[in-house]
Amino acid sequence: MFVEKHGYIISRHTREVGGQIEMSLFIKTPEGTVKVLPDKQLSVFFTDAPLDSLPNDVTGVQCTESQLRSFDNTPVTIVQSHSLTIHQQMVSLVKRNGFAVFEGDIKAHNRYLMERNIRGSVRFIGVPDSANQIYRQAKVIAGDWQPEWKVWSLDIETSVSTNTLLSIGITAKDQRIAFVVTKNPIDTDIVYAFSDEKNLLLAFIRYVRTHSPDIFIGWNLIGFDLQFIDQRCQVLGIRPAFGVNGENWNIRSSDNQGRYFASIPGRVALDGITLLKVGGYHFESYSLNNVSKEILDDGKLLQGGDRWQEIERLHREDLDAFVAYNLQDCDLVLRIFEKLKLIQLQQTRVDLTGIPLEQPGGSVAAFENLYLPRLHKAGWVAPAWTEDDFVASPGGFVMSSIPGLYKNVLVFDFKSLYPSIIRTFYIDPLARVSARHESTRHEEQKSKTIKSRLIPGFLGANFDRNKAILPELIAELAQAREEAKRTNNDILSYAIKIIMNSFYGVLGSNVCRFYHAELASSITMRGHELLARAKDWIEERGAKVIYGDTDSLFVTLNDAQIDPQLFGEQLCTEINHCLQVWCNDYAQLESRLELEFEQVYDRFFMPTIRGQEEGSKKRYAGRSKGKLIFKGLEAARSDWTPLARQFQRTLFEKIFNDENPIPYIQETIEKLRAGLYDELLVxxxxxxxxxxxxxxxxxxxxxxxxxIDQKRAEFGQPLEYDKGRKRVYYLYQITGVIPYETTDDLVNLDYEHYIEKQIEPIAESILPFFHTNMESLLSQQISLL
Incomplete structure (x- = not known):
């Protein structure tokens, strides 16, 4: 008997069972998470092999002609298989016979959802088992139900000296629990004590199954916590039954860079570091301690390079403090996720693109999920992967700057430049190949109708405005973003921005099947042209462009009496009109380009390239509405010492306030040599x-x-830096470089190194404006001594 329900897809999987494909969707419903097995499960690919060249007597395979064509404008055959094994065998057969395979790598569950326009929310009908946990013969369509997630913040503590698990901490809205290996007596209801790792892990698996969380969150959650738990399960002979209904999880590494992925039936693991980067957040360090201090003004209970030793001591001697440390880490992660709405952002990306909930990045997957159904509807299949050499497209427009100290610098910024270029100039994979086919077909007659359809790109590309898919897709997203802004839905607005801005990167990446040098180059080189034209139009109106970068122009006024705000607004209106006229004259195009007047810097500094007279790129400092802003300079770089960054900020505060900075420079050097800045030299x-x-x-x-790793090896401890991707802290002593682990290392520091490498380069960038240099200042100080 069929039953209808609504829910939200948590995870999706395809495997081979008894020679047949089993595609399973784990869907959270109001009653709990269930396993849904859709009807008519097939694995599909396309090929340009003629139908009569394919076997017609293989059980479980169906080959039929289709109405679709390849990008080579060749009819394609569709090959459908009931088995993953047979699917791979058919792909190999086709390739051996010299034919192309199209879309053969798309997983069955992804194709099933993509072609039905299913993202996260669904409605389904199916036949339930006796426990209402598995629904068979199901039909699934898009729905609109929104779940309330059960989120667990998970953190483990381990013994570095024995490479064993000490505890697993869990915090959620309504619980704080620690599973701890200990033989000490316990007098608290938030700690479950176990005599050994095996009993702890078995109990934790039972706890997960009983309370059934939807989402695990953590910090380096998959690469460390889940990977370590999985490793200990393997060593101890425990089945990692962390999925819904006791199904096993799969923790795997994809490469030699230490990246791990987790597939958990019916659950999702989301890592805080990855989601921050996807969300566009930037931190000097992505350590939990640093991020929590910046976001929450709170931090870990233990800090420092020898923290692991203190953790083991607390585990032996002060279990309450040990548990507090474990659970504090869980709390910090949960609070960061809640404050930044990271899960809402990820779910919104799923709702917009259909990427799996567990996939934080996935720009290519998001693009293909949106593009492929439209491509098929237009009558085409995606191109085959190519082994052609990758040709990088030119980067964004960056002009050499005119260095100097300025007043009233206006900044203009093209709104969503690359998406706007795609919309205006019809840049699109299908439009490119369609233009090529039409040009070839009508080459002799030089049809004016065809010619009027084609829009010139770069590197010899043309784009057929009647066949473009991507501009329409971006228009839909842009309209949705404007509606999100109107209703103050910041999460939706930002998620759409991420998606639209990713399209250029996808088209310029050879990990995408649609990559072609003509596509990405027609975007970036058009950007170069537009900024160059805007520069000319601005300078025709009496202003001076002193710098340009990707989508921005920095403009200084030649007349100090002009109101910069009014002039900027008027200039912006005029340039946008110029863009409309030029696009129409160029190819009868409607301009989707929009220059915005972003801000005024009342004071601005553009440096030279160090040691040269030429202006630098992507490096400047300015003050806007009382706020100092640094781009590319030492104050904004995490690989410079805190002293250098503090020194530069204060230096420019004085310069922008028309104070003489020389006494401050001299004072900084004196205090540095006196040892007053030692803690800022790391x-x-x-x-x-x-x-x-x-x-x-x-x-x-x-x-x-x-x-550090040499010392650890001598003591038989696991190496700390053998996998890389970890921040190193170090100092310069008189004897050379040493790692910084505790304040005991702040001795015998090489102050002259810090003056030469940290203070002098920053000071030298501005001293010419004050008719002196560091050599002169240092010689004055030596004579005073």
Whole structure:
């Protein structure tokens, strides 16, 4: 008997069961999470192999002609399989015979959802089992139900010396629980004590199954916490039955960079660091302690390089403090997620694009989910993966700056420049190949009708305005974003912005099947042209462009008596009119381009390239509405010391207030040599790859990390930097680089190194405006001594 329900897809999976595809959707419903098995489960690909060249007597395979065509304008055959094994065998057969395979890598569950325009929310009917946990023969369509998620913040503590699990902490809206390995007596109802790891893990699995969370969140959750739990389950012979109905999870590594992924039937694992980066948040360090201090003004209960030793001591001697430390980490993560609405942002991205809830990034997947159904409806299949050499498109427009100290610098910014270029100039994968086919077909007659349809791009590309899919898709998203702004739905507005801005990167990336150099280049090179034209139009009106970067122009006024705000608004209106006229003259196009007057810097500094007279790029400082803003300079860079960043900020406060900065520079050097800034002299830099891969060139942070790991190896402890992707803290003593672990390391510091490498470069950038240099200032101080 069929039953109808509504719900939201938590996870999706496809596997082979008894020689047949089993596609399963785990859907959260008002009554709980259930497993839904859709009817008519098939794996599909397309090929340009003629129908008569394909086997017609293979059980479980159906080959039929289709109305679709490849990007080579060739009819394609559709191959449907009831088995994943047979699917792969058919793909191999087609390729061996010299034919192309299209969309053969798309997983069955993703195609099923994509082609039905299903994102997250669904309605389904199916035949339930006796426990109402599994629904078979199901039909699924898009729905509108929105769930309330049951979220657990999870954090583990481990013994570095024994490589074992000490505890698992969980916090949620209504609970705080710690599972702890201990033989000490326990007098609290928030701690479950166990004599060993195995009993702890078995109890935790039972607890997860009983209370059934939807989403696990954490900090480096998959790469450390879940991966470590999975590793201990393997060592102890425990089945990792963390999924709904006791199904196993799968924790896997995709590459040698230490990236891990978690597939948990009926549950999702979301990592805070990854979601912050996807959401466009930038921090000097993405450590939990640093992010929580910036976001929450709170932090971890233990800090410092030797924290692991203190954790083990607390576990042995002060269990209450140990549990408090474990649960504080859980609390911090939960509070960060709640304050920044990270789960809402991720769900909104799912609702917009249909990417899996567990997939924080997925720009390519999001693009294909939106583009492929429209492409099929237009009568085409996606191109095959190509082995052609990757040709990088030119980057964004960046002009050499005119260095100097300025007053009243106006900043103009193209609103959503790349999406607007795509809309205005019909840049689109299908439009590109359609233009090529039409140009070839009508080459002899030079049809005016066809010619009027084609819009010139770059690198020889043309785009057929009648076949473009992407401009219409962006128009829909842009309209939805304006509605989101109107209703103050900031999460939706921001999610749409992320999606639209990702389209250029997708088209310029060879991990996308639609990549072609002509596509990305027709976007960026058009951007170059537009900014160059805008620059000319601005300067024709009596202003001076001193810098341009990707989608922005920095303009200074030649007349100090002009009101910068009124002039900026008027200039913006005039340039937008110029854009409309030019687009129409260029190819009868309606301009979707919009220049915005962003802000006025009442004081502004554009430096030279260090040691040269030429103006720098992507580096400046300014003051707008009383706020100092640094771009690319030392004050905004995490690999410079806190002293350097503090020094530069104060230096520009004085300069922008028309104070003489020279006494401050001299005072800073005196205090530095007197040891008053020792705690501000710690460098920090991220290891970009495993320590062992640095063979020829070993920068200072690599040498400092090597010293730490050498000590750990001598004591038989696990290495800290063997996988890379970890921030290193270090100092310069008289004897050279040393790692910074405690304040005891702040001795015998090489102050002259810090003057030369940290203070001098910053001071030298502005001293020419005050008719002196560092050599002169330092010699004055030496003579005073």
């Amino acid at each position: 460098y920090s830099k991220q290891l970009s790859r495993p320590l062992s891969s640095y063979t020829k060139n070993k920068p200072p942070h690599v040498r400092a990390a090597a010293i």
